[in-house]
Amino acid sequence: MLKRSFSMMLAFVMLLSLLSPFTAQAENITVVNNDNASQTTSPQVIKEKLVNSLEKAKQYYITNNQTISSRVNSSHSGYWSLSAMYALGMDIKNYKWAEGSEVTNEKSYWVKPKTAASSTSNEDAGTIIGAYILGLDPTNLGQRNIVEDLQNKQKADGSFFTAYGESWASIALGLANADYDKAKHLEVILKKQNNSGLFSGFGSSDDLDVTGWNLTALTLLNNADKTNETINESIKKAVDGIHAKYQKDGFVDNTNSMASIIMGLATAGEDLTADKWSYEKDGKKVNILEKMIDDYQLEDGSFKWMIRDTKTNLMATEQVIIALADALNGKSTFARLAAGEIPDTNPPVENPDTEGPTELTVGTISNKTTSVTGTTEANATVSIYNGTKLLASTKANSKGTFTLKIPAQKANVNLVVKTTDETGNAGVTKTITVLDKIGPTKLTVGTISNKTTTVKGTTEAKATVSIYKGSKLLTSTKASSKGNYTLKIAKQKANVKLVVKTKDTVGNKGVSKTIIVKDKIAPKKPTVSKITSKTTKVKGKTEAKATITIYNSKHKKIGSAKASSKGNFSVKIKKQKANTKLSIYAKDLAGNKSGKLSVKVK
Structure with missing residues (x-):
């Protein structure tokens, strides 16, 4: 009989027990940085990370039911998402399929009639695997015997398709317990194994995807008694080859390829939490599982394809979930399917929960x-x-x-x-x-001098800008929608300290600036006492602390002095001839220069 009947409850209890959290041991954890924070830690901690990663992935599947429903029900490729859901221990029967995309919908790939055989063995293999996960009979799916269709695709040389399909034909027919020429098919698979231990895809070059899938298929093929030495040698050669490549080249930046490798290694019985599966990089270690989780899992629980990517890749997500579950369980998802850990038909659910959280x-x-x-x-x-x-x-x-x-x-x-x-x-x-709790952070203020009556600047849109002299408010205005503002103020004395403050529309105080009023007004012409041909000191009055400079008729400086805080000055000069014309200027501390005072020597 190709059709199998198993208890749904037993299957999911087993799955959930496999995915239960591990208790971390009290060990030192060595954190190493490699290509964006990959780490190597104790096996117990890695297993905890696996559990947490798979739980996040499960939440992705729950939250994104529209995407998953479309993927599952549109073609045979939906078996990848179904396999991932199975690996996560999800209740597929009661999954919240999107309306119109239910697996029972007449337009679903798994329900609609199949009037002719598919064109490839890959489609048949995927359909068989998906059917078993859904509890359907692949010998009567859409009114076709898909298992027979796949059997009929085996060619005279033993092959079914290309190197990218041979493993899946073997896995699907093994799951169906169907007859086919296994010996010839094994020859086809083994012919693709290179001296490196890895398998080739198209051509003769090593291919990680084909290697991982073939390793899974060979292990499942040999699971019954493990007495086929040819298969045993091939598996050992593949594991050794993968290990050598990983130690040499490290983690390949392609989650699909690395997921295939992890699937194969886990199926072959490798403990991927062990130090054996960490490689050296710049004196640091990178574990194969932690690298996958730390560098490729996104916040929503999905996975990306390459390190440079920022968005979900659904195929990568599906394959990585299966791979990580295999690594955690120490057993292939497809091995569990082959062992009968799936139901024939899903049992009815009494009073299913259809109401989401209300609080x-x-x-x-x-x-x-x-x-x-x-x-x-x-x-x-x-x-x-x-x-x-x-x-x-x-x-x-x-x-x-x-x-x-x-x-x-x-x-x-x-x-x-x-x-x-x-x-x-x-x-x-x-x-x-989102409430605004941050005041304006931007403020520019134009120059303010003792001539200024208009102040311009920019700040946060619609913020209030105010100018204070001490505690006294001089002026205030509201910025435009672009943050521009103009303030009218009375002229201020030079060197006075003004503070410009901001406040947003909800009252949050923001940035402020202290402005010293610049002196832009020149002193008045100085006043001087009578200058005669006997004068050696020119006395007078000007602006406080201004500098007085005296020039002769040839505009040669003949004397200079600084006025006192009260504006009094006394400039020493040599005696000048009568009728000599002198030019006297005052310059304040800001460099403003007065007009010329002309004096004739008496």
């Missing part, structure tokens, strides 16, 4: 806030969005308390806080307007 309190959020606290239903997922952008997501504790870490947001932005329960039911949401 949600959210603390104040201002433009200073980086930590948001609140309460909701116990164990619910709380997510906060700015428009369509997910800022943060977390799971509430058993008492319903949650804390979200977010980057500071701009004032008056509307944030939406959403909730979903453990089965994916959407619950209450709240729209929160």
